[in-house]
Amino acid sequence: MNGIMLVDAYYVYWREMKRLSRQKTRIVMSVIQPVVWLVLMGNMMTGLTNNPFAARMIGADSYLDFMTPGIMIMSALFGSVFGGVSIIWDRQTGFLNKMLAAPISRTAIPLGKMAGIASQAALQVIVIGIIALLLGVEFATGPAGFLLALVIIILFSFGVSGISLSLATILKTHESLFAVMNFVTLPMMFASNAIFPKAAMPSWLELIATYNPLSHAVTPIRTLIVQGWVWDRIINGLVVMALFALVMIIVSSRQFKRSVG
Amino acid sequence: MPPIVEVNGLTKRFPGGITAVNNITFQVHEGEIFGFLGPNGAGKSTTIMMLTTLLRPTSGRAHIAGFDIIKQPNQVRSVIGYVSQDLAVDDNLTGRENLRLQAGFYHLPAREARARIAELLDLVGLNERADFRVETYSGGMRKRLDIAAGLLHRPRLLFLDEPTLGLDIQTRREIWRYVTGLQQSFGMTIFLTTHYLEEADVLCDHIAIIDQGVIKTIDTPGHLKAQFGGDIVTLRFAPGTSQEQEALALESIARLDVVSNIQKTGDEVMIITPDGDRTVPVVFETIQPLDVSVQSVTVKRPSLDDVYVAVTGRHLRDEVIDAEASRRARIRMRRVKS
Ligand SMILES: Nc1ncnc2c1ncn2[C@@H]1O[C@H](COP(=O)(O)OP(=O)(O)OP(=O)(O)O)[C@@H](O)[C@H]1O
Ligand SMILES: [Mg+2]
Numbered sequence: 001m002n003g004i005m006l007v008d009a010y011y012v013y014w015r016e017m018k019r020l021s022r023q024k025t026r027i028v029m030s031v032i033q034p035v036v037w038l039v040l041m042g043n044m045m046t047g048l049t050n051n052p053f054a055a056r057m058i059g060a061d062s063y064l065d066f067m068t069p070g071i072m073i074m075s076a077l078f079g080s081v082f083g084g085v086s087i088i089w090d091r092q093t094g095f096l097n098k099m100l101a102a103p104i105s106r107t108a109i110p111l112g113k114m115a116g117i118a119s120q121a122a123l124q125v126i127v128i129g130i131i132a133l134l135l136g137v138e139f140a141t142g143p144a145g146f147l148l149a150l151v152i153i154i155l156f157s158f159g160v161s162g163i164s165l166s167l168a169t170i171l172k173t174h175e176s177l178f179a180v181m182n183f184v185t186l187p188m189m190f191a192s193n194a195i196f197p198k199a200a201m202p203s204w205l206e207l208i209a210t211y212n213p214l215s216h217a218v219t220p221i222r223t224l225i226v227q228g229w230v231w232d233r234i235i236n237g238l239v240v241m242a243l244f245a246l247v248m249i250i251v252s253s254r255q256f257k258r259s260v261g
Numbered sequence: 262m263p264p265i266v267e268v269n270g271l272t273k274r275f276p277g278g279i280t281a282v283n284n285i286t287f288q289v290h291e292g293e294i295f296g297f298l299g300p301n302g303a304g305k306s307t308t309i310m311m312l313t314t315l316l317r318p319t320s321g322r323a324h325i326a327g328f329d330i331i332k333q334p335n336q337v338r339s340v341i342g343y344v345s346q347d348l349a350v351d352d353n354l355t356g357r358e359n360l361r362l363q364a365g366f367y368h369l370p371a372r373e374a375r376a377r378i379a380e381l382l383d384l385v386g387l388n389e390r391a392d393f394r395v396e397t398y399s400g401g402m403r404k405r406l407d408i409a410a411g412l413l414h415r416p417r418l419l420f421l422d423e424p425t426l427g428l429d430i431q432t433r434r435e436i437w438r439y440v441t442g443l444q445q446s447f448g449m450t451i452f453l454t455t456h457y458l459e460e461a462d463v464l465c466d467h468i469a470i471i472d473q474g475v476i477k478t479i480d481t482p483g484h485l486k487a488q489f490g491g492d493i494v495t496l497r498f499a500p501g502t503s504q505e506q507e508a509l510a511l512e513s514i515a516r517l518d519v520v521s522n523i524q525k526t527g528d529e530v531m532i533i534t535p536d537g538d539r540t541v542p543v544v545f546e547t548i549q550p551l552d553v554s555v556q557s558v559t560v561k562r563p564s565l566d567d568v569y570v571a572v573t574g575r576h577l578r579d580e581v582i583d584a585e586a587s588r589r590a591r592i593r594m595r596r597v598k599s
Contacts, residue, residue, distance in 0.1 A: 004368070011365035019353040022394070094347025098410075101313045101343040102366035103335050261317065 005105035012099070012112025013119075016086070020120055030120075034075050034128045038135060041067055041195075057199040060226045068132045069221035070194035072149070073214060075128060076121035076157045077189065081181045083117040083161030084168025087256075088177060100260055107253040114161045114249065121157035122150055137225065145224035148234070155241035156217040162248025169252075169259035194218050216240040263327065264288035265418055265450050266295075266312065271321035273307050273474075281307040283474035284321065289452060289467070291417075294444065296465035297454040298565075300573060304474040305454040306346060309420050312452070313343045326417060339367070342416030346423040346454075348403050350395050356382065356406050357391040360413060367414035374413075381409040384439055401432040408436060412443060419444075421453040425460065433457070437464060458565040468565070472573045485568045491521060492537030493561045494544070496530040499554040510548045519543055537562070 020026070042064040060066040087110070090096035099109060129146055139145040164181060171177045189195070191205060192214035198206050209215050220237035223230050266289035273282040282304040289295040297305045310316040312323055314334040322329070328336040350359050357378060364374035382391045385405040395403060404424065411419055421440070425433040441464065444451055455461050461468055462482045469479040478485065498507055514532065515523045519540045522533035534540040537560035545555070 007368070008366065011362055014365070015351065015354065015362055018358060019351070022353045094345050094349035095351060097310075097315050097345055097347070098343070098349040099366060100315055101338060101341070102363075103338040103368075104366050260315075 002105075005108050005111075008104040008108030009112040009115065011104075012109055013115045014112075016113055016116025017119065020116065030075070030079065030124050031127050033078075034071050034124065035131055037071050037074070038064070038067070038128070038131060041071075042135060057197045059197065059199075060222075062136070064132065064135055064137050065226050066197070066222065067195070068128070068137045068225060069149070069218050071132075072125045072128050072153060072221060073156065073194055073217050074189060075124045076153050076217075077160055077185060077214065079121045079124060080117050080157045080160035081164050081185050082178070083113060084164035084166075084171075084177050084181075085174055086113055087165060087168045088172060088174055091172070096260075106257045106260065110162075110165050110252045110256045111249065113165065114158050114252070117161040118154045118157040122154050125150060125153045139225050140228035141224050145229070148238075149221045149224055152217055152220055152238060152241050155245040156213070159213065159241070159244035159248045162245070162252040165252040166248070166255040169255045188212060188214055192218060193222075213240065213244050216244075262291055265291045265326050266452065267324045268312070269322045271308070271311060271323055272319045273304070273311060273316065274319045280474055282311070282318075285471070285474070285476045287469055287476060287479055289418075289450060291450055292448050293466040294441075294451045294453065294464050296461040296468045297452070297471060298458070298461055298468055298569065299454075299471035302473075303471045305471060306422055307474075308471070309343075309422050309452070309454065313341060313420055314338055315343075339414075340417050342411040342414065342419040344408050344411035344419070344421050344424060346426065348400070348407055350403050350407050350410070352396045353394065355392050355394055356387050356398070356402075359395060359406060360410055363410040363413050369414060377413055381412060384443075385409045386435070401428050404428060404432075405436065405439075408440065412440075415447055416449065418450045418452065421451060423454055423456065426456060433460070458569060462565045470569065470572045477572045482565060486563050486565065487535075488568070491533055491535040491563070492540070493563060494532040494534060494537050494540055495559045495561065496532065496544070496555060497528060497557045498530075499556045502553050506551060506553045510551050510553050513547050513551065514544055517543060517547060 058066045087096065090099070096109075100106075129149075139149075141148075164177070167180060168177055171180065191208045192212040193209055194214055198209050198215075201209060216237040218237075220234040223233040227233070266287075268285060268287050270284050270286055271282060272280070272284050274280045281302075285304075285308065297308065299305050307316065311318050312325060312330060314330055314337050317331070322331075324330070325337045326340045328340065330337050351362070354362065360378045360381065361374065364378065369377070382388045385408065387402060387406060387409070390398065390402065395406065398406065408421070408424060411421070419440075424440075425436055428436070437460065440451065443449060453465075465482060467479060468482055468485060470477045470485075480488070498510070511523065511525065511530065514520060514530075517540075519534050519536065520532055521535065524531045524533075532540065532544070541558060541560060548555070
């Protein structure tokens with residue numbers, strides 16, 4: 001990493017953010033979608049937490065408290081898994097070659113794109129946080145915990161978009177990337193503690209959910225909301241997410257360099 | 262001064278077995294306009310992509326401004342500008358934003374960038390639309406923006422791949438006026454490919470004709486045409502000229518020193534000569550005593566098209582249509598997907 005590379009990555013990032021700010025429908029949808037999830041799921045499932053047995057499994061007094069981190073991660077997941085599409089798109093329009101003909105660091109391209117996707121995820125989570133607050137979900141830790149949750153989301157988004165970008169350098173068409181990522185997303189979602197508590201899962205699923213990176217992102221955020229600064233439940237997820245992001249940054253920039261080399 | 266582009270035995274074989282560029286060697290000198298001419302699939306874009314470090318050669322070497330394209334790609338990149346045949350501008354950004362991005366990629370200081378962007382937008386006539394999204398631009402406007410982006414960092418060497426394909430004549434002229442103006446004020450070297458022979462003829466100092474990955478010939482447009490054997494004078498005798506009179510006239514014309522070849526097709530006589538303008542009066546003096554009258558005479562310089570046909574066995578006019586069709590197909594594909 002050097003200064004020039006960060007400057008280059010900044011310009012790639014700048015472009016991603018400009019492009020995003022022009023896509024009105026996408027912005028509106030990315031707000032509406034989590035709202036619908038929160039309101040719908042929250043209402044549907046309140047019955048659950050009235051049942052003391054279920055409430056114990058969930059580990060929270062209100063299903064919304066339990067659900068909010070799940071929705072946050074789910075939005076970040078959906079926003080990031082198709083991150084690779086933008087590279088495929090740039091390849092097809094010739095814009096990628098235009099960037100590559102300039103004396104910019106090769107690593108800057110995937111890095112700038114990942115940063116763009118992560119910022120988008122962070123913005124979405126801020127919106128979700130505000131809506132959840134209006135629905136009565138408060139962080140037990142206060143606002144500082146929300147900031148830490150944002151950090152976790154950003155790391156998670158870097159990791160997932162890194163997977164997507166790496167795949168995009170191999171698959172080279174939207175269709176195949178969509179197919180693969182769609183195939184991965186929902187199972188990843190349901191085989192985690194994002195929507196259902198692990199305690200309610202059969203043991204084989206519980207095993208998968210334990211190692212699913214998604215669970216490692218959900219657990220610390222859920223702890224911050226429901227319990228507060230319980231560091232031994234937070235630190236593990238934070239470290240796993242930091243490693244996930246770091247590894248995927250390295251893998252995707254290597255993949256990218258190789259594919260344009 | 263060493264050549265700014267020095268290519269030695271450059272070859273590109275794609276996986277699957279297509280040899281797009283086959284052992285080409287040539288040089289481009291600083292300050293000149295160098296044209297690459299060839300049918301669809303000849304290997305023009307592949308050559309440019311190797312020289313712009315976007316594609317790794319299978320074998321051979323090339324240096325740009327003394328830098329090795331394989332070992333010193335970043336140095337090469339800072340010397341060159343590249344305008345691809347793909348119209349690679351970002352539709353979601355405004356024209357000005359596209360240029361600001363480009364300035365960022367070439368590490369221009371912000372103040373300098375602002376000034377140059379304003380100057381270039383003016384130059385390519387996009388000032389009024391600079392803050393509209395590129396989505397709303399016409400094809401010609403996009404191309405002008407793309408070219409402006411290629412000029413922004415004032416490269417010593419500018420690669421233009423089919424810069425005017427699909428544009429109307431007026432826009433083509435304007436673009437060439439901008440580009441040659443800049444070329445003269447900054448002493449820039451231009452490496453271009455085009456399907457329009459007239460353009461190559463007027464603009465280029467040297468032309469390489471490439472076909473199936475092989476360079477068939479490189480020379481100045483003048484020499485290329487001279488090689489073909491000179492001008493063509495076409496003569497038509499007045500009706501009522503007798504067979505004997507005509508035969509006699511032809512015989513005396515053929516004996517002239519200035520005439521290198523004579524051929525009769527139908528009622529037209531084709532005279533090949535190094536200098537058509539001077540030959541016409543001489544021919545008239547020769548046939549005047551023979552009492553034959555001439556109905557019409559035309560002098561035609563051999564076009565680059567004649568040279569092109571001789572070298573590749575194809576007419577470039579058809580190529581323009583092909584290339585146009587493939588360009589439209591490309592753009593259509595993009596629109597459908599977006
Ligand atoms: N990525 C690729 N993989 C395989 N073959 C390729 C690839 N790119 C180009 N080719 C082939 O290499 C040959 C030369 O292509 P190139 O694009 O250089 O031609 P060109 O002279 O620029 O043609 P045009 O006038 O149509 O732009 C063609 O036969 C083309 O099909
Ligand atoms: Mg081409």
